[in-house]
Amino acid sequence: MIDTILVATDGSEGGSTAEKAGVHLAARLRVRLSGVTVVEDGDVQPPPDSGLALPPYPEAELSAYFxxxxxxxxxxxxxxxxxxxxxxxxxxxxxxxxxxIVEKAQDSELLVIGRDGCRANQSRALVGSVTESVIRKLSKSSIVIPSGSSLSGPIVVAFDGSSGSRVAAAKAIELSNSLGETIHVFVDSKDKGRAVARFEEVRELLAGVQQPLRETSSTLGRPDVKLVDTATEIRAGMIVMGAYGRNRKTDFFLGSNAAAVVRTSPVPVLLAR
Structure with a gap:
């Protein structure tokens, strides 16, 4: 159950979007809220001088500024x-x-963080940013917010039958009932019979949802692309998916589909743990 939310901000447009989304979500869920921002050592510590004749490095001034x-x-x-x-x-x-951020997040049930922070490489979206490092290390659920997005709209649940997607379904029930948003279930399977079985399972898991369910399946193409396309088409407020998929052992702390969705989605993504 979500009872505490932590918002990470860095002063960027993405950080500001995360602030607004986190505050709005906490108000609607009526839960406790806190924030964290960090002065990076790399912003204030002097670089190697390489033997060059340079004036004194303004470390004290930079530290005071940041x-x-x-x-x-x-x-x-x-x-x-x-x-x-x-x-x-x-x-x-x-x-x-x-x-x-990871240390501070241990005291909260949900972290809200902007995808496109000050250190994000815009040509590669999430890759190499502070956000990617945080969500790979984090043991708690997190919502990654693209700049300029909001959490208003239907909730898309990605379900593949894994334990992570079952956790995602539970989070979706709580959010749907609290926010009054409909749930749109997305199932990807190359096998039609398996897709039918997964829909049956997820319907049972979502039996406590007060809003009507809608369903979409995909048998062709990359599942991450199809999931993002579905969320974009229905103007979803968020995608809810497990941080780990069915191939967790082959991934480094974050499922490959989850990482791809976070990188490319214009819709906020909740990674359930």
Whole structure:
């Protein structure tokens, strides 16, 4: 059950989108909310001088600047929460951003983080960013928010019969009943008989949903592409899927389909754990 939400922000457009989405979600779910922002060591520590004749490195000035910037982000987050009737604070950390965020997230049931942060490589979307490192290390569920997106709209549940997709179904029930959004079930299987069996299983898992269910299956093409296309077509508010698929042993802490969906989806993605 989601009873605490943590929002990670870095002052980027993606971070601002995550702030708004996290505050809005906490207000609708009526749960506790907190935030975290991190002053990266790499932003303030001097680079190697390589024997060059250089003026003194302004480490103290940079440290003061980034600390003040982070305090400003923390104040903005608290103001946004207060506007929604929530009292929330935002911690300012120092060090590696991914490690500090993961540490802070251990006290929450759900992390909300922007996909396109200050360090994201825009030509490769998520790859190489702080966000990717966080969601690979994290043991809790997380929502990855693309810049400019929102959480309003139907919930698409990706179901492949794995334990991760069963956890995703449970999260979807809670969110659907709390937010009043419909659930759209997506099943991918090259075998028609197996697809039928998976639909039967997921219907049983989602029996507690108060909203009507809709179903989509795919037998051709890449499942990550089909899933994102489905979510885009119905203007979904989020995709809910297991962080690990059926081939967890072959993946490094994050399922290959989940990673591909997070990289390419214009819709927020909840990775259930």
């Amino acid at each position: 600390h003040a910037r982070s305090q400003g982000l923390a104040s903005r987050f608290a103001d946004r929460a207060r506007a929604e009737g929530i009292e929330a604070t935002c911690d300012v950390g120092r060090g590696r951003a991914d490690d500090r």
